Amino acid sequence: MTNKIVIYTTCGSEEDANRIARHLVEMRVAACVSIAPGVRSTYRWQGAIEESQEWGLTIKSRRDLFARLADEVRKVHPYEVPELIAVPIVDGLISYLDWMDAELESPIDLP
Template sequence: MNITKMSNKKPVFVLMLPLLRTVGLRAFSMASEAYSSGTHSAAFVTCPNDTVAKDLARGIVEKKLAACVNIVPKITSIYEWQGKIEEDSEVLLMIKTRSTKIPALAEYVRSNHPYEVAEVISLPIDQGNPPYLKWIGDIVPE
């Protein structure tokens, strides 16, 4: 068909929108509605070395305090400690968990971390891949 001859008719994609809405967008919106912003969090913990990082990560996952811990090697941290500027090579843990587990996670890290003041910070997850967010919820119980 010649598009110029169809100018007085609605484009084909408009006719397909109801089908897309009921099939494609419906599945997407149902998955989106199932997740409430902030239900899960990403937490960050710095460690002095790979051994400490792996021990903490394994314990966190085994105790169901998180679904997944990524270990990011060789970060450089510059910070003030006891009045001096310090620079250290560290390892970063990126932890995905339920927001309700952050207090227990922080307690576990404090109890098992060699630092006098262990870093445990968290940020709520606003959005993400619905199946991944569901997986976090399935792995980490309330």
């Protein structure tokens, strides 16, 4: 098991997706954010079943950065309750995992 995680979220527009992705990478809480258009979501919100076309974001980070990443997402995400789900990266190409570490905030730099 690695200390790396993948976090999923969605948003309602390409502009929001690009803004969120850039912000997370600039803050060094995400090494990479992949953006996928055409996500169709069906969910219950405030008592009604909703359906919406969304943009999916796949965020690559580290477990120790999740709380900070979540704070940063809440600052820039337009949704009242953004989806933010983290899953562990069990294993991966060592050179990619090392690259992630080089691009993320160092654990000794954390507040």
